[in-house]
């Protein structure tokens with residue numbers, strides 16, 4: 291594929307999907323920890339999702355990255371190792387996961403570049419200063435649409451907001467029936483997708499990797 295006729299966002303998204311072997315370049319110990327976490331605890335980002343994030347981080351290139359929902363820190367850690375110039379800000383509300391993430395950042399020698407914040411992102415977001423080049427939204431799914439205006443404000447022009455799990459088991463696009471108790475979360479994610487796709491300041495691509503990854507680039511071009 292050539293870049294002719296493609297928008298800046300389409301070129302960036304195509305680059306982000308190319309397999310650059312990013313995961314293979316990560317320390318074996320981190321890959322082992324990710325695999326172990328996938329078996330027993332709250333899931334970390336899918337391999338394909340992480341590869342896209344690492345590729346984007348390098349292509350932008352990202353100097354400041356924000357993650358909402360640190361978990362045990364594996365994605366922040368991978369981004370910090372893959373983008374050695376980047377400062378990472380990551381927010382987690384669960385005390386045990388926050389402590390585990392901080393221990394991982396120290397163990398892999400990146401704690402000086404990773405600013406791990408403990409608290410509810412709903413509050414922490416208000417005190418953050420942008421701009422960020424890349425934002426990975428991976429916290430409570432029902433909040434994505436409510437936090438979108440603030441996250442957009444924190445994103446630099448040309449930066450990317452990557453929201454994970456936007457298709458959630460096929461519930462959001464209707465390809466799988468939504469269990470009754472999950473209708474609200476599926477509806478909120480549907481609202482998030484509709485909002486980013488309708489926003490003239492954003493160029494959005496939804497990738498069917500993991501449970502769906504929405505990449506929204508803040509346009510440089512006026513429309």
Ligand SMILES: C[S@@+](CC[C@H](N)C(=O)[O-])C[C@H]1O[C@@H](n2cnc3c(N)ncnc32)[C@H](O)[C@@H]1O
Nearest residue numbers: 334335359360361365382383384410411428429
């Ligand atoms: C899917 S996990 C994050 C995984 C991590 N991003 C990774 O790729 O390894 C989602 C995390 O969001 C956290 N979370 C949930 N609600 C939150 C909130 N209101 N503010 C901050 N973090 C929250 C959860 O405790 C959980 O650890």
